[in-house]
Amino acid sequence: MNTDVLVVGAGPAGAMCAYLLKKAGVDCLLIDLAVFPRDKICGGGLTSKTWHLLLQLMPDFNYAFNPVSDVHLDIDGKVQCDFTIDDPIRIVQRRVFDHALLQQYIAIGGAFRHEALNTLEEQADGSVVAILKSGERITCRYVVGADGSNSRVRRYLKPDTDRGILAMEQYVEKRPENRIDVQLSESYTRGGYFYRFPANEFDAVGFGDTATTLERFRRIMREQGVPAGKERGAYIYLSNDYPLHSHIILIGDAGGFANRITCEGIYNAFCTARNAARAIIEQRPFSETNAAIFRKMRREERASNYFYSHTGFIVLRWICSHPSLIKKIFDRKMKRGPQ
Numbered sequence: 253m254n255t256d257v258l259v260v261g262a263g264p265a266g267a268m269c270a271y272l273l274k275k276a277g278v279d280c281l282l283i284d285l286a287v288f289p290r291d292k293i294c295g296g297g298l299t300s301k302t303w304h305l306l307l308q309l310m311p312d313f314n315y316a317f318n319p320v321s322d323v324h325l326d327i328d329g330k331v332q333c334d335f336t337i338d339d340p341i342r343i344v345q346r347r348v349f350d351h352a353l354l355q356q357y358i359a360i361g362g363a364f365r366h367e368a369l370n371t372l373e374e375q376a377d378g379s380v381v382a383i384l385k386s387g388e389r390i391t392c393r394y395v396v397g398a399d400g401s402n403s404r405v406r407r408y409l410k411p412d413t414d415r416g417i418l419a420m421e422q423y424v425e426k427r428p429e430n431r432i433d434v435q436l437s438e439s440y441t442r443g444g445y446f447y448r449f450p451a452n453e454f455d456a457v458g459f460g461d462t463a464t465t466l467e468r469f470r471r472i473m474r475e476q477g478v479p480a481g482k483e484r485g486a487y488i489y490l491s492n493d494y495p496l497h498s499h500i501i502l503i504g505d506a507g508g509f510a511n512r513i514t515c516e517g518i519y520n521a522f523c524t525a526r527n528a529a530r531a532i533i534e535q536r537p538f539s540e541t542n543a544a545i546f547r548k549m550r551r552e553e554r555a556s557n558y559f560y561s562h563t564g565f566i567v568l569r570w571i572c573s574h575p576s577l578i579k580k581i582f583d584r585k586m587k588r589g590p591q
C-alpha cells in the first residue's frame with residue numbers, strides 16, 4: 253500500500269495533524285494500535301491557551317468538559333494559597349475527548365486503521381516504508397510519529413532514547429469542591445508535583461517525579477488523604493535532543509514536547525501537529541515551521557532548573573503568600589503561547 257503521509261498514533265497530536273493534512277487535501281493514513289475509545293493516563297486539563305488553539309484549529313469541534321477556575325496551591329504542606337483564575341481550565345476525560353477528536357478526522361473523510369507500527373525502513377529514492385506488526389508494508393513520502401512517550405518512530409531515529417519520568421494516577425470519587433489542587437514539595441525530585449483534577453465523572457489524582465515508584469506513589473496518596481484505588485502509570489518523555497529528519501517528523505510526546513515544569517502536553521501536541529502539517533503542506537523543513545516551539549523548549553529547560561532548585565522554592569513560598577501575584581502569573585502563563 254502507498255500513502256503520501258502515514259501518521260502513527262491517534263492521540264491529540266496524531267489526530268490533529270491528520271485532520272489538518274486531510275483538510276488541506278493531502279493523502280494521509282492514520283493508524284493506532286489501540287481500539288478507540290481508549291483511555292490515556294492524564295489529568296485532562298486543557299489550559300485556556302490549549303482550548304483557544306483547539307478552537308482555532310477545529311472551529312466546529314464540540315466536546316464535554318468540566319470548567320474549573322478555583323486553584324488550591326500548597327508548597328511543602330507549609331504555605332497554602334487559594335485563587336481564582338480568569339479563564340477556566342477545561343477538564344476532559346481523555347477516553348471521551350480523544351475519541352471525539354478522532355471522529356472529527358473521520359467525519360471529513362480521513363482514513364484510519366487499527367494497526368501497530370513495528371519499524372521503519374528508508375529507501376534510496378527518499379521514501380519510507382512502514383512495517384506494521386501485521387507484516388504489512390506501507391510506502392510513504394512522510395511518516396509523522398505521534399505515538400507517545402514510548403514512540404517506536406523515535407526509537408527508529410534514536411535507538412538509545414530513555415523513557416522519561418514515570419507519572420502515576422488513579423481516579424477517585426468526586427468531592428463537592430470544583431477545584432484543582434496542586435502540591436509542590438522540595439522533597440519531590442525535579443519536576444514532581446501532586447495534583448487533583450476534577451473531571452465530570454471522577455477526580456484524577458496523580459503524582460510523578462524522576463524517582464517515582466509504586467511505593468512512593470502510595471505514600472504520597474496516603475499523605476494527601478487519597479483513598480487507595482487502581483493505580484496506573486505512564487512515562488512522559490522530556491528531551492531537547494530532537495532527531496531532525498527530512499521525511500520523519502516527531503510530534504507531541506513522541507518528540508519530547510511536554511512542558512518541562514508542569515508536564516502539560518496537550519498544548520504542544522496541538523502546536524507541533526499544526527507545525528508538522530505546515531511543513532508537509534508547504535514543503536518546508538519542520539525545524540523552520542516548529543522553530544518557536546524548539547526555542548520555547550530550550551527556555552523551559554533552563555527555567556525548570558531554577559524553578560525546582562532550593563532558591564526556586566524560597567521564591568515560590570514567598571509568591572504563594574501573595575495570592576494576587578500568583579493568580580497574575582497563572583493567568584499570564586495559561587494564556588500565553590508561541591504562534
Ligand SMILES: Cc1cc2nc3c(=O)[nH]c(=O)nc-3n(C[C@H](O)[C@H](O)[C@H](O)COP(=O)(O)OP(=O)(O)OC[C@H]3O[C@@H](n4cnc5c(N)ncnc54)[C@H](O)[C@@H]3O)c2cc1C
Nearest residue numbers: 261263264265285294295296297369399400504505517518
Ligand atoms: C499522569 C499524567 C498527567 C497528565 N496531565 C496532563 C494535563 O492535565 N494536561 C495536559 O495538557 N497534559 C497532561 N499530560 C500530558 C499529556 O497526557 C500528553 O502530553 C498527551 O497525551 C500527548 O499526546 P500525544 O498525542 O503526543 O500522545 P498520546 O496521547 O500518548 O497518544 C499516542 C497514541 O499513539 C498510539 N501508539 C503508541 N505506539 C503505537 C504504535 N507502535 N503503533 C500505532 N500506534 C501507537 C497510542 O495507542 C496512543 O493512542 C499528562 C501526562 C501524564 C502521564
